[in-house]
Amino acid sequence: MFLEVEGVSKFFKIQQDGGVSILQVIDDISFQLEEGSFLSIIGPSGCGKSTLMRLIDGLQKSDEGEVRIKGRAVTGPSPDRGMVFQNHNLMPWRTVIKNVEFGLEMLGVSKQERRSRALSILETVDLTGFSEAYPSQLSGGMQQRVGLARALVLNPELLLMDEPFGALDAQTKVLLQEQLERLCRRLQNTVVFVTHDIEEALYLSDRILVMGTRPGRIMEDIQIPFPRPRESALRASTKFAQLKQHLWS
Secondary structure: EEEEEEEEEEEEEEOOOOOEEEEEEEEEEEEEOOOOOEEEOOOOOOOOOHHHOOOOOOOOOOOOOEEOOOOEEOOOOOOEEEEEOOOOOOOOOHHHHHHHHHHHHHOOHHHHHHHHHHHHHHOOOOHHHHHOOHHHOOOHHHHHHHHHHHHHHOOOOOEEEEEEOOOOOHHHHHHHHHHHHHHHHHHHEEEEEOOOHHHHHHHOOEEEEEEOOOOEEEEEEEEEOOOOOOOHHHOOHHHHHHHHHHHHO
16 A cells, blocks of 8 residues: 555644643544545644644654555655645745756756756646746746646655645636646646645545544545546536535535
8 A cells, every 4th residue: 555544643732821731633543545546635724634744744743653655654754755835935036947946956966957857847837938937927826836846846756735726716726726637647646635625625536535623533535436537517517516515514
């Protein structure tokens, strides 16, 4: 199995009224994910979705349980895992291509190779003509595509996306959802995707985990029956509406 999350729980210490209290954020979460699958995690604010993503990425450590990728325990961040956040965190003083090259630069990849790989991935996300632009010269949707390119250029085994389209307008969000669906189908990425948007999760995913309120637990694990490739008309189908209502309830 590609990704295994087994009995994971996480606690935080909270300073309160001169003392310290313990807050449990997620409780005994377990699931497995096959390679090449697209998994979305939905749930109410504060249920621990982003914390779970950070545990999978290795940015935080679980207090109980274990996360494994290809049988190896996750003990810290790794280039094998690429993270895309809602706030793309681009460096405003670097051009688009320099932003995309940054991770490769930190890994000591040669200038020629990192330039070649960055240009290739910018073509993949339809930003070829903007390599020398600065982030301030791009729309929000284009900036988010740069953030995606920066993660993909490292060729990660696992792509983690935490509300990547949450700050975008409705039209741009739909366009980027459709582009991401095509991209992941072509590249065969394994993706864990956090979102508040039920329709977004339905359109993109092979499978959806529904989390309950804090401490976050998995309430339901739903396989999505829609074949790929997916078209915009899917959103208007009866089955899509029925699943959306079920997830909402």
